[in-house]
Amino acid sequence: MNNILNTPLSIYGRQIPNRIVFHPMEGCDGKENGAIGELTRRRYLRFARSGAAIIWFEATAVCAEGRANPRQLYLNEETKDSYSELLAEIRKTALDECGYEPLIIVQLTHSGRFSKPNGTPEPIVAYRNSHWEKGKENQPYTVANDGYCESIPLRYAEAARLAQEVGFDGIDVKCCHGYLFNEFLSATEREGRYGGSLENRMRLYLECVDSARKAADKLFVTTRLNACDCFPYPYGYGVNAENEIDLSETKIIITELKKRGIGLINLTLGNPYLIPHINRPCINAPEDGKIGMERIYGVTKELKTAFPEIKFIMSGLSFEGENALDYVSDALSDGVADLAGFGRMTFAYPDFFRDYLQNGKLDKSKVCLKCSKCTELMRNASVAGCPVRDSEVYMPYYRRDVLKK
Ligand SMILES: Cc1cc2nc3c(=O)[nH]c(=O)nc-3n(C[C@H](O)[C@H](O)[C@H](O)COP(=O)(O)O)c2cc1C
Numbered sequence: 001m002n003n004i005l006n007t008p009l010s011i012y013g014r015q016i017p018n019r020i021v022f023h024p025m026e027g028c029d030g031k032e033n034g035a036i037g038e039l040t041r042r043r044y045l046r047f048a049r050s051g052a053a054i055i056w057f058e059a060t061a062v063c064a065e066g067r068a069n070p071r072q073l074y075l076n077e078e079t080k081d082s083y084s085e086l087l088a089e090i091r092k093t094a095l096d097e098c099g100y101e102p103l104i105i106v107q108l109t110h111s112g113r114f115s116k117p118n119g120t121p122e123p124i125v126a127y128r129n130s131h132w133e134k135g136k137e138n139q140p141y142t143v144a145n146d147g148y149c150e151s152i153p154l155r156y157a158e159a160a161r162l163a164q165e166v167g168f169d170g171i172d173v174k175c176c177h178g179y180l181f182n183e184f185l186s187a188t189e190r191e192g193r194y195g196g197s198l199e200n201r202m203r204l205y206l207e208c209v210d211s212a213r214k215a216a217d218k219l220f221v222t223t224r225l226n227a228c229d230c231f232p233y234p235y236g237y238g239v240n241a242e243n244e245i246d247l248s249e250t251k252i253i254i255t256e257l258k259k260r261g262i263g264l265i266n267l268t269l270g271n272p273y274l275i276p277h278i279n280r281p282c283i284n285a286p287e288d289g290k291i292g293m294e295r296i297y298g299v300t301k302e303l304k305t306a307f308p309e310i311k312f313i314m315s316g317l318s319f320e321g322e323n324a325l326d327y328v329s330d331a332l333s334d335g336v337a338d339l340a341g342f343g344r345m346t347f348a349y350p351d352f353f354r355d356y357l358q359n360g361k362l363d364k365s366k367v368c369l370k371c372s373k374c375t376e377l378m379r380n381a382s383v384a385g386c387p388v389r390d391s392e393v394y395m396p397y398y399r400r401d402v403l404k405k
């Protein structure tokens, strides 16, 4: 099929056959120690058959206290074998079914404010933030002190070393969606080495990029970055005093990333807890999803224009439903981004790209409906998947954990 989505691209000197990226999508279905669980394996083998050029492995914790839930993946000495086994299976399945292996990138994370390692909130925050904490002021908060921050690059180094040992191709030092490094970017009121000036606010993030690179010299390092937080000023970054999106600090951060050899950025924005419709436009939201898509399109285009040499991945595309591939194919042709990232669609309809290549269109009866039931599952401490399109597996969980029937 003659379409930009099906054209090759060079990423860190590696040729990939097409522009489709499966975004990191947490399944909350690992084992208690952070090893790969049965549903995790099932999800990734479905992804392996998809023909996607890049599979971006979901948020995987670098330390126990930074896990977002007791089932979040956690790469460590005890769990590493389950990762090597799954990676080998993904590669073999992709090769057998599609004739090529995807690049597999692991998203390494510290969940910071959203840490729930034992199932209830145990937030580790960059600073106290009244916008976030409205109504939750009495919850216990641990402010990550400078000593704790100094220990984090070592955790990233260890996880990166293991990522190399188990066979990932690349490492994502996650800095988005309000998790720890992203929150530091707006720590203007914090004192000391990690707050105040932008240089200080991005210190921890960049130190972890450096430590991951050093510890895993055969892997490439990339990042999932919030272009802007879309919180009212001064509670988030990427927003000016008039509450308009302002990417000037984002551009300084990307310049620093570029100096460190980062050539691929998976762009996102907003916060999935307080303003989920910003990062994944959906139905039943406070704004029309089309406005959300325009915002994503605009920030992605602005950053791609400022950094033409960096490969950017666009997000939020599942909102476009059966037109998603035509929509993003136009966006890529217009130079908005280089790659098309899909989140919810991968849960609902993992074969979407193969169908598109074969039939020139998507199957309307299989596309994501942007109904957010997968998120409801996650927020109800269940496993995450699509109860609508993958109902045999996930509807029983939805009934039990969301509808409480
Ligand atoms: C259930 C669920 C889990 C997610 N897990 C992650 C994750 O682990 N890491 C991440 O960066 N984004 C995560 N996201 C966000 C997606 O990667 C993606 O940015 C978002 O869904 C918008 O893309 P889409 O419109 O194609 O779904 C998750 C989203 C959902 C709905």
Ligand code: SF4
Pocket (backbone or CB within 6 Å): 344, 345, 347, 348, 367, 368, 369, 370, 371, 372, 373, 374, 375, 385, 386, 387, 388, 389
């Ligand atoms: S639950 Fe709804 S939003 Fe989530 S993947 Fe399925 S159809 Fe899409």
